[in-house]
Amino acid sequence: MVLHVLLVDDNARARESVLAMLNPAYFQVTVAEDGLGGLNLAKKQPFDVVLTDHKMPIMDGIALIRNLSELPSYKNTPLCLMTTGDVAQVRERAERVGADHVLAKPLDESLLQLLNSYRQRDIV
Template sequence: MASILAVDDSASMRQMVSFTLKGGGYQVIEAVDGVDALSKAKGQSVNLVITDVNMPNMDGIALIKELRALPAYKFTPILMLTTESSGDKKQLGKSAGATGWIVKPFNPDQLLATVKKVIG
């Protein structure tokens, strides 16, 4: 079973992402911000990271850069989940190493379809 690290400072958003992914047959590890996510990512390997962009302590862009610096996460797909649909943020995410982008509020079927496309 593929495991996914879901990172969001909003508990309700984490629950929604987690519920959707578990319904799709994935194992989900939740993290409350980039710092939490980084320590969880270092303790185990996951098949995919889905991260919010705007978070306290360490935002999604910084988290992506930190993960890409780890050998185990050089090629792990990372999706950004955010309300920001501006081209600037997308560009920042891409240059940090993000694989793709999901705009909130997301459609559960669309989220699962995107995840399937990225990790099968």
């Protein structure tokens, strides 16, 4: 099964890093460069998982997650925040608005483990 992922990050290098980790045989990734663009994409089509950066212009990741968690179509969609900040501090705020996971940047194989757990859940 292919997992449809919405990747939202204003940093081109960070986006490329994530894209390089995700095998297209298992992950179909749609990219947005800011939270508002991500929100607009999410309203137009469903995604299985949303990965968003924390700090971005126009709309940050916290605001994006807050907006997505209020949409009925995203009530059961994993919403994951990526941050270069202090994960413990960011996690508290992120979870209050509906984030399921907070990941430290730079990302590592834990991202693949997390996404594969979602793939396995959907297969079963």
